[in-house]
Amino acid sequence: MSWFSQFFTNNITSILSSITNTVDQFHLSKEEKHQFQLAMEKIIQDKFSETEKTIRQELSSREKILVAELNQGDTYTKRARPTVVYFGLLMIGCNYLIVPLATQLLGIQMQTITLPTEFWVAWGGVVSTWSVGRSFEKGRVSNKFSQAAAGKQ
Incomplete structure (x- = not known):
């Protein structure tokens, strides 16, 4: 697991526990609370995955530009x-x-x-x-x- 993934995994856990503590204030059954927690975890992981993908694409494009500059004839x-x-x-x-x-x-x-x-x-x-x-x-x-x-x- 890369440092990037570890960073986001730790943040997901922190955010999810905050959300769960907030949901505890409402009267939900254990199953409803568990379903809510799973749904929130999926949403957060999807968002972090999109962010990671965007950052990786940006780094890749910067690398390609730098390599193209260094390999050109000028x-x-x-x-x-x-x-x-x-x-x-x-x-x-x-x-x-x-x-x-x-x-x-x-x-x-x-x-x-x-x-x-x-x-x-x-x-x-x-x-x-x-x-x-x-x-x-x-x-x-x-x-x-x-x-x-x-x-x-």
Whole structure:
């Protein structure tokens, strides 16, 4: 059983016990209560099953898009992530190394730019994705994750 299924199974049990406790407040026979409980369990499981199917389809389509990008003939697409990484390094280097050095050594008054949080979040996400993909690629590890991150080998 996958972690996803376990997560939903635990939630179904929790929701069902809450519903059962609510139904206990009404006067139903044991058989009616049991039938109600089974019907509710089926409805909840169907809804969770639909949700799981939708999420799996979404992940599958994202994987297909990533693999298609990596397998296409356009070599810049394969270099796009490293370009973003190097541009970020250039911005960081200029802002936190070159500008302070120029200010101290040359006496030129220059202000550093405060890089926004969005820059750090986006750049960090690209760097981590690229690093993980390259690590799997270099390590010759082949599984679904590595194929999604680095393309099929």
